[in-house]
Amino acid sequence: MIMAITCENLTKKFGNLVAVDNISMSIPKGSIYGFLGPNGSGKSTTIRMLCGLMDPTSGSGTVLGYDIRKDSEKIKHHIGYMSQKFSLYEELTVSENLDFYAGIYGLDPSKALHRKKELVEMAGLTGREKQLAGKLSGGWKQRLALSCALLHEPEVLILDEPTAGVDPVSRRIFWDVIHQLSEQGITILVSTHYMDEAETCDYISFIFFGRLLGNGTPQELKDHYHVDNLEDVFIQFVTNAESGSESDG
Numbered sequence: 001m002i003m004a005i006t007c008e009n010l011t012k013k014f015g016n017l018v019a020v021d022n023i024s025m026s027i028p029k030g031s032i033y034g035f036l037g038p039n040g041s042g043k044s045t046t047i048r049m050l051c052g053l054m055d056p057t058s059g060s061g062t063v064l065g066y067d068i069r070k071d072s073e074k075i076k077h078h079i080g081y082m083s084q085k086f087s088l089y090e091e092l093t094v095s096e097n098l099d100f101y102a103g104i105y106g107l108d109p110s111k112a113l114h115r116k117k118e119l120v121e122m123a124g125l126t127g128r129e130k131q132l133a134g135k136l137s138g139g140w141k142q143r144l145a146l147s148c149a150l151l152h153e154p155e156v157l158i159l160d161e162p163t164a165g166v167d168p169v170s171r172r173i174f175w176d177v178i179h180q181l182s183e184q185g186i187t188i189l190v191s192t193h194y195m196d197e198a199e200t201c202d203y204i205s206f207i208f209f210g211r212l213l214g215n216g217t218p219q220e221l222k223d224h225y226h227v228d229n230l231e232d233v234f235i236q237f238v239t240n241a242e243s244g245s246e247s248d249g
């Protein structure tokens with residue numbers, strides 16, 4: 001299996017706080033990999049290191065074979081990244097936002113036009129091209145942000161809690177798009193705290209207080225603990241981690 005993203009003993013400390021604690025994982029090319037954990041567990045910090053936006057305190061990682069410490073510029077060219085607070089220009093239209101990002105990525109005009117058309121269709125934004133981004137509802141904004149992140153045809157897409165605070169119908173539509181992208185061979189790393197979203201990922205890992213508690217396919221994890229939902233898997237992981245730390249100390 002070819003790995004699109006790997007990391008080994010990835011660690012980030014902020015003063016005394018260990019935000020990411022020795023995380024190792026491998027993400028197969030073309031898969032949807034869900035990164036699960038409650039608020040403050042270290043998901044965004046891990047993602048920022050993998051995108052080459054933040055240096056690890058220790059450990060290593062690669063994205064498409066590029067070293068996250070040395071090749072961050074190359075990584076930025078080959079990935080699409082949508083942060084929790086994705087930035088759209090609210091006073092620009094849907095079409096103008098896409099033009100702006102096409103310019104940032106240095107797409108030539110005919111390519112930009114072609115990609116724009118494809119992405120507007122993919123995101124279901126047809127007919128809304130002239131609408132101001134600021135007037136779109138949460139779900140549409142998020143699909144526009146995703147389209148902007150895909151303009152340069154990245155092979156890897158990294159999404160940091162893309163559906164936080166979005167209504168259930170929009171979340172479902174957004175995930176349909178994620179699955180379409182995966183079918184096209186794009187690797188997707190997506191953080192979430194919604195278990196229903198995690199259920200549809202090819203692989204998931206649970207992170208808690210910076211530590212990776214376990215990973216596998218959703219079915220493997222449920223089978224392992226003889227439970228029928230991921231919420232219960234997570235509870236098992238946390239219980240085991242806490243009893244492990246009690247017996248250690």
Ligand SMILES: Nc1ncnc2c1ncn2[C@@H]1O[C@H](COP(=O)(O)OP(=O)(O)OP(=O)(O)O)[C@@H](O)[C@H]1O
Nearest residue numbers: 014017019037038039040041042043044045046161
């Ligand atoms: N730049 C920073 N300086 C100091 N502490 C930070 C910094 N960034 C994150 N942290 C801390 O590191 C821990 C992990 O935060 P992180 O944002 O990675 O978690 P998260 O799982 O993404 O949660 P959320 O969904 O709330 O963003 C938190 O305790 C957070 O306060």
